[in-house]
Amino acid sequence: MRVTQPTARRARKGAATAVRNLPALAAGEVEVPFVIHGYEEVVARDTTWNEHSHPWHELLWNEQGASTAVVGSAVWCVTPALGLWMPAGQLHSGSAVTGTSSRAHFFRYGTTSALPSAPVAVEITPLLRLLLDRLGEPELTAASRAVTEAMVLDVLRPSPRALLVHLPTSELLRPIVDAVRADPGDQRTLTGWAAALGRSPRTVTRAFRAETGTSFARWVATVRAQHAVRLLAQGFEVDVVADVVGYRSASAFGAAFRRTTGMTPGMFRAR
Template sequence: MSGETRVLPALAAGEAEVPFTILHWSEAFARDTTWNEHSHPFHELLWNERGASTAVVGSRVWTVTPALGLWMPAGTLHSGSATAGTWCRAGFFGFGAVASLSPTPVAVEITPLLRLLLERLADTGLPPGSRAVTEAMVLDVLTPSPSELLLQMPTSELLRPIADAVRDDPGDQRTLAQWAARLGVSKRTITRAFNAETGTSFARWVAAVRAQHAVTLLTRGWEMEAVAEEVGYRSVSAFGAAFRRTTGLTPGTFRAR
């Protein structure tokens, strides 16, 4: 089954009036779906009921899951993608009615309480008074998460072969020295480029790619042993330790429910 590309407009924050405080949206995708770069006049909280999706702002790539969502401020240009089988959900927050949680995109932990409150707002028959109380409770518990599944992509021609290879195969075992030899530059040159373009080291960047890919597999129901092997670790314990260092969370957080 072929994929689908959806084209949405780029609207400034508050450019279009919206008659809601929080509006629920939900869709399960039968085929791979991508969205062009666009922006909304309202704030958006993205999370998933099932599976993992991505949101891209410039060179930053976030993974959105059932456990970890993403706050997207109104007017922020972003693109996205979801694989077949993913069930995406979102809350749209009126620009004039709700102050942004952050001036830039930020991760949000989808706690059991927050999930229940958001699910309650999906009830179209909810009385106005109950809806207002529930919306107030959502805004009260909605906070940025110290953990996030974020990957800062390098942009230079020098690092592009490395970035493409590791994202295509997160289990790639080539070392910094091997990449330097292949590209005909020194290890120091690659190290400096990674620090300048991604704010982190080559090793930590690879670990972030592996963590994002692992989350996608975990939300699809893969077993921990298979995930660890797929993303280049020799044991589940080594995978778990690297995952916790990278994300601040355990792999079990993202296991399919």
């Protein structure tokens, strides 16, 4: 019998979600005394952040666990291996599940880097992680800090991979979006959805491509990967997660997960 999503969520049943409200500040609106400043927190319970913006740039990543950042209709999944660069002044909201060890590094507005002035995925490489950790050492001298900060800025690069889902907003595709996000294991094909909506498969295909920049199948695979990341981060076994997100076997799930994220489910759990 297929494992239902409520079963896979029972570890969090009854836990109230914490809501944090932060202001929307323009880029550079607040002067800061740092070039790069680190922050870390273990999220004690499921938490959401309202739409807000920072006067500085922000690099979001996790020591462990999974979190989400939303910019308009784009939903980014943040993991220990894949961070997110959020430019100063960019409105965004977010969420994190209980137990997520969240990391953030704030970069003074105007700091030069190779990253674009738009949100972009950043691979948290061992070197980048080492440098960011070094900035947290209390005995670091001013000269050493300046060198380390320069090295961080030098190695920051956009990642070729991103756990990013663009959410279609049209009335035509909204029923599909709502159903698949509520149950990523939904097995309906694009042809099946087209019949249910009274449209041709070609019409639905074109709409998906126009609104998301990708195919229906790839979009579903990424929604499933984002959901799987959150469940794996909560400690659910790979075969349970595979079933919840709609794969017939753990091996099929593993192959799809690796195509989307660049790592196996086991590798993700280990990190």
